Amino acid sequence: MINKTAAIIxxxxxxxxxxxxxxxxxxxxxDKTLVEHAVANLxxxxxxxxxxxxxxxxxxxxxxxxxxxxxxxxxxxxxxxxRLAISKIPAKYExxxxxxxxxxxxxxxxxxxxxxxxxxxxxxxVPALNVIDTIKEVDAKGYVRNxxxxxxxxxxxxxxxxxxxxxxxxxxxxxxxTDDAALVEALGIAVKVIAGEDGALKITTPSDLAAGxxxxxxxxxxxxxxxxxxxxxxxxxxxxxxxxxxxxxxEDEIGLDGHSDGDVASHAIxxxxxxxxxxxxxxxxxxxxxxxxxxxxxxxxxxxxxxxVKEAGFKIENVSVQIVGNRPKIAPRRAEAISALSKALSxxxxxxxxxxxxxxxxxxxxxxLSAIATALLVSA
Numbered sequence: 001m002i003n004k005t006a007a008i009i010x011x012x013x014x015x016x017x018x019x020x021x022x023x024x025x026x027x028x029x030x031d032k033t034l035v036e037h038a039v040a041n042l043x044x045x046x047x048x049x050x051x052x053x054x055x056x057x058x059x060x061x062x063x064x065x066x067x068x069x070x071x072x073x074x075x076x077x078x079x080x081x082x083r084l085a086i087s088k089i090p091a092k093y094e095x096x097x098x099x100x101x102x103x104x105x106x107x108x109x110x111x112x113x114x115x116x117x118x119x120x121x122x123x124x125x126v127p128a129l130n131v132i133d134t135i136k137e138v139d140a141k142g143y144v145r146n147x148x149x150x151x152x153x154x155x156x157x158x159x160x161x162x163x164x165x166x167x168x169x170x171x172x173x174x175x176x177x178t179d180d181a182a183l184v185e186a187l188g189i190a191v192k193v194i195a196g197e198d199g200a201l202k203i204t205t206p207s208d209l210a211a212g213x214x215x216x217x218x219x220x221x222x223x224x225x226x227x228x229x230x231x232x233x234x235x236x237x238x239x240x241x242x243x244x245x246x247x248x249x250x251e252d253e254i255g256l257d258g259h260s261d262g263d264v265a266s267h268a269i270x271x272x273x274x275x276x277x278x279x280x281x282x283x284x285x286x287x288x289x290x291x292x293x294x295x296x297x298x299x300x301x302x303x304x305x306x307x308x309v310k311e312a313g314f315k316i317e318n319v320s321v322q323i324v325g326n327r328p329k330i331a332p333r334r335a336e337a338i339s340a341l342s343k344a345l346s347x348x349x350x351x352x353x354x355x356x357x358x359x360x361x362x363x364x365x366x367x368x369l370s371a372i373a374t375a376l377l378v379s380a
Contacts, residue, residue, distance in 0.1 A: 002335050004094040005115060007046040007159065008085040011035045011061070011101035012054045012074025017204050023054050024203070025061075025101035029212050031226070031374065032320075034203060035061065037104035039069055040320065040351035042159065044108050044338045045115055046097060047331075050088055052081040066322060066355035068331055079176040079183075086168055095119075096167050098180045099159035105215055106159060106200035108349075114161035117192055124184045125161040127196035128154035154193060156181065157200040223379035225314065229271025231282065232370035233262040234362070245369070246323065246330075246352060247298050247340030253328050256369060259288040264371040265321050265352070266298025269341065270305040272319065272375035277312045302344035314377040316348040323354040325369040330354035 011034075015024035025035035032040070035051060042049060052074035053061040061071045072088060074081035082098060089096065095118045097111060110127055117125040131153040137146040160181050162170075170183035177183050181191045199215050201208060217224065233256035241255030246265040256262030271282040279285065285308065286293050286301055293301070309316065321341070323330055330337065334352050342350045357364040 002045055002047050004092070005046045005097065006048040006050065006089045006093040006095070006164075007042045007097040007099060007111075008082060008089075009035065009038050009042070009049060009051045009069075009099050009101050010074070010078055010081055011038075012052045012078075012081050013102070014054065018206060018209065023057055025051075025053075026057070026064075027203075027209070029104060029203070029209060030216055031376065033064060034104040035101045036064060038099060038101045038106070039065060039353075041104075041106060041108050042097065042099060042111055043068065043351060044335050045111050047335065048089065048093060050085045051101075052085055066353045067329070068334060068353045077176045078178060079171060079174070082180060083171045086164075086171060089164065094164055095161060096164050097159040097161050098167070100202065102202045102204060103158050103200045104203060105212055106157065107197060110157075110197050110200060111159050113194055114159055117194060118161045118163060122161075122192040123163050123166045123189055124181055124191040126181045126191055126193055127157045127159070127200065128193050129157065129196045129198070131155060155196070157196040157202075224317075225276040225278075225377045227272040227274070227276025227375045227377070229268040229273070229275060229282070229373040229375070230370065231264045231267035231271060232362075232368060233258050233264050234368035235366075236262075243328070244298060245328070246321070246333075246337035247302075247344055248333060248337055250328050250333075260286070260293050260296040260301065261298060263298030263301075264369050265323050265337070265373070266302050266341065266344070268371035268373035269319050269321050269345075269350075269375065270301050272373040273305045273309050273316070273377070276375045276377045277309045277314050279308055279312060299340070299344040302341065306345050306348075309377060310380070313380055315380045316345060317376040317378050318349040318351070319345070319373060319375045320351045320353070321371055321373040323352070323369065323371050324357060325354075325363045326356055326366050 011025035049069040051069050114125045131150040135148045136144045139145045174183045235254045236257045243250040243253040243255045244261035244263040337352045
């Protein structure tokens with residue numbers, strides 16, 4: 001159902017409570033900004049992602065996110081931003097996930113759970129956690145007015161999911177709310193509540209950032225390694241050679257020259273994995289002198305790289321790859337690419353993005369493709 005699903009990431013807020021003089025979404029959480037984490041987690045389940053940016057920061061958002069998302073200027077209020085984003089979603093999309101960049105670590109699994117409820121017939125779905133503290137209502141003078149029954153209370157998170165028609169009606173009927181589901185409730189439409197997750201915490205203060213880091217690196221006693229990989233191949237003159245890229249075959253696209261299948265995305269990931277595990281590089285492990293790698297697929301090389309990493313005592317936390325070139329357009333098949341690469345790596349978390357170089361260099365001149373990958377490993 002991914003082809004029917006769009007997502008809106010509200011990322012137009014500033015990060016003053018984080019002590020940052022820039023948009024909150026651009027604050028770094030370990031290796032990536034908050035908005036990059038959010039996009040990476042929604043990418044596997046959404047074909048279209050629209051990110052709302054503060055005025056003046058649109059180019060910066062586009063630079064770090066590439067063409068995997070559409071960046072638009074947000075409004076004064078959150079609801080203004082969401083309404084603007086809804087107007088940019090083509091009619092073919094049936095479901096819309098609305099997410100806050102501040103909840104950057106909400107998982108792909110959580111987004112899938114919300115979407116699953118929509119597919120089963122719900123019109124509005126929100127993830128939530130149980131309230132564990134005692135909640136008291138306090139008057140203006142600081143005295144307790146009432147103690148609330150916490151068994152019926154929930155802490156609401158994002159991403160929230162809606163059928164497109166319901167979300168449009170809700171925003172047309174109301175002015176503003178910090179929670180899109182509240183606008184739907186005002187229409188008298190039932191909102192389904194599902195189990196949320198601790199990882200979907202809202203990052204607002206420095207202590208929240210610290211909590212996010214603990215979620216990403218829960219065991220400080222483990223050994224973490226980071227690797228970077230790069231690969232590049234020229235387009236071939238062989239009209240019979242198909243394009244292999246990110247574990248997929250791209251029909252009607254020009255192939256890439258190479259001893260193997262020339263899959264720059266897979267090769268860059270292999271290079272990053274080997275580098276992180278201190279096992280050399282792509283050339284020293286899959287050299288052109290090795291006849292068995294002639295025509296080898298990216299999936300085969302990823303699988304062998306994974307085996308080497310495991311033998312060295314590591315497991316994959318996540319990998320990220322950015323494809324650089326004018327074509328093909330990655331966004332329509334990004335979810336397929338993520339699935340193919342993850343499958344070759346035995347289910348490892350993978351994010352895929354793409355960008356161009358504005359006509360600069362051999363990729364900008366349309367002579368070939370390149371890819372840059374990062375890999376995070378942890379001692380097994």
